[in-house]
Amino acid sequence: MLLIESMKLEFTNVETVIAQHFLNRGESLTISELSQKLNVSEASITRFSSKLGFNNYKELIYVYNQELKIKSNNNIVSDNLMINGYMDIIRQVVEKVDIESIKNIANLICTHKIIHVLGLGLNGIVGSDLKFRLVRVGKYVEVVSDAKSMQMVASILEEDNLVLALTLRGKNLEMLESIKVAKKNGAKVVLITGSEDSPIIEYADYYVLTANLDHEDWVGSISAQIPMLIVIDMIFSEYILRDKDLVERWLDTEKAVFCK
16 A cells, blocks of 8 residues: 555554555455454554554555455556666665765764664664674674664763664654754764755764655655665775775675585
8 A cells, every 4th residue: 555655664663564464465354363463463453554544444454455456457567667766766866975974974883883773664674784784794783673762772872872863754753852862962873864854964973865755656666775775885885895804704704604
């Protein structure tokens, strides 16, 4: 459903599990059946329905069933549209990304042993991708992907801490309040976002703009993680190529995992 796709960056971890069932065109189930299949509570499903603007789960499943019928009757996939979407994302990244900011962020990663990555929903998955890479070269990375934990972590950060905030839309209020607290405590803050007018920019030591997914034709066809992952690739490449030892450490971890 386009509505679910457009809101998935705002979902909690449990809501993301529920959303994925519908985005994958899962079978139409009663609330109790869906609860058992996904191992989530019926209350969570009801809250998910309300978050989408429905009065209850019955309204959600009715709209979902109607959409399944429409899709089965109009199963048209526009490959050219998707390819054009990918190309436009790359074009936006090239136009928006400031290389000096990428270098400065790589410097901060070099000088901080412990890194806290804040990202809700799919942004948290992007954070886990970055964690996988940095841990392999000797960094300690904590990924915080729910609002309450972000607030708790921000409250105990200090001057020698580095925070990477990942938010494509850049409008999340919980993220904003957490970054305010982290900044007040003296932590260094890096922001990656697709929003040029994100209020979080004001509190970031460095920020990088990436492509956004506002184009209505892309909703539901292009993953919201892609613009963020492109920037993560650029930052990590800049970081790891500064030190030959880092490359060797990466290769050593690969041998340890895959060459047993």
